[in-house]
Amino acid sequence: MDWKKLSTTKITEVYRGLFFNRCYICHAKAKNTLCQHCKQGLPTNHTHCHQCKRPTHTHNILCGQCQSNPPAYQVCVAPYQFEGVIKTLIHGIKFNQRNQYIRPLTFLLSEQLIESYLDQSWPEQLLYVPSHPSRIKERGFCQTKAMATQLTRELKQHLGDKCPNLPKKNPIKKIKNTQAQHSLSRKERLKSPKNSYLITPPTAKHIALFDDVMTTGSTIEHCTKLLLAAGVEQVDIWVIARTPDKEYKPQAKQTV
Structure with missing residues (x-):
């Protein structure tokens, strides 16, 4: 023994x-x-666009954005809306060094991923949308890297060898220090990611791209197109939360 x-x-x-x-x-x-x-x-994202997971009042439909301009990705997992407790936890990590909240958030996402991939093949590799080096220096860490690392640990317990590999060196680099996304309008967000990222060709053909929050989806879309251009065959999007549009108002729960 x-x-x-x-x-x-x-x-x-x-x-x-x-x-x-x-x-x-x-x-x-x-x-x-x-x-x-x-x-x-928690503000679960129950009713949403079938493609991009934008919160809607009807489940399993395609939103106007996806009908007029379909995204480059096919799979998107976004179990929560960026509101209430979820928003508080993510902001705590990003702006107040509350790194202890990484574990519950990634645990929640891992639960949803395991359920979502019951009948699908898992990606070979997990990449994350990074912050600019100056932003990392300011915060002291890259929150998406820390979350992706913990998410891999959570998934490894359930998947073993099937768990997507997190490379030591992320092939996605942010080369342009753009203004913080939360301080921009929707129109400014849509313009912001252009020419902001650089891709070193990854080795895997099926990749999961992680980010903590998806708002307009412009950053995710930009990085997805760069990965596909670099030779990736399929990009799945994994985010903890999706930001509702300003005009979206959650329906009140009916009481008996």
């Missing part, structure tokens, strides 16, 4: 029992990263 391995395993179990089995929002006891009460209060 490998006593060293056994003791390490036991220490890990005790550590997880003491510090990980708590809800990251209310700190109540929880089997996973969030308790059932907090999880039920």
Whole structure:
């Protein structure tokens, strides 16, 4: 018997029992990263465009944008709307160094991904939309890289060798330091990503492209087209949240 391995395993179990089995929002006891009460209060993206996952009032339709100008990707997973608690957690990571929120967010996304890919082949490689080096220096880290790393760990537990590989060097680089997206109007966002990214040709043919939030979809679309031009055959989009259009108003829940 490998006593060293056994003791390490036991220490890990005790550590997880003491510090990980708590809800990251209310700190109540929880089997996973969030308790059932907090999880039920999240703004799920139930009704959305079939293609780009833009929130709509009707499920499984194509929005006007996708009808007039279909995106370059075929698969998009975006389980939440960028509102309420989800928005608070993501902003906490990006602007307040709340890196502890990375784990619950990536856990939630991994749950949705496992469900979404039951009848589909998994991508071979996971890439992420990076920040500009000056923005990384300002924040002290690249949040999408940290999230993609944790997401890979979550998926590895369930998929084993089928888990998409996260390369040590991301082939996507942001070469133009554009203004922060949250400070731009929709029209400015649509113009912003052009010529902002550079692709070093990746080796995989089927790639998952991760970003924390998709708003207009212009950055995702731009990077997808660059990947396809570099020889990738299929790009799947993985985002935690999708930003509703300004005119979108969620329907009130009916009470009995």
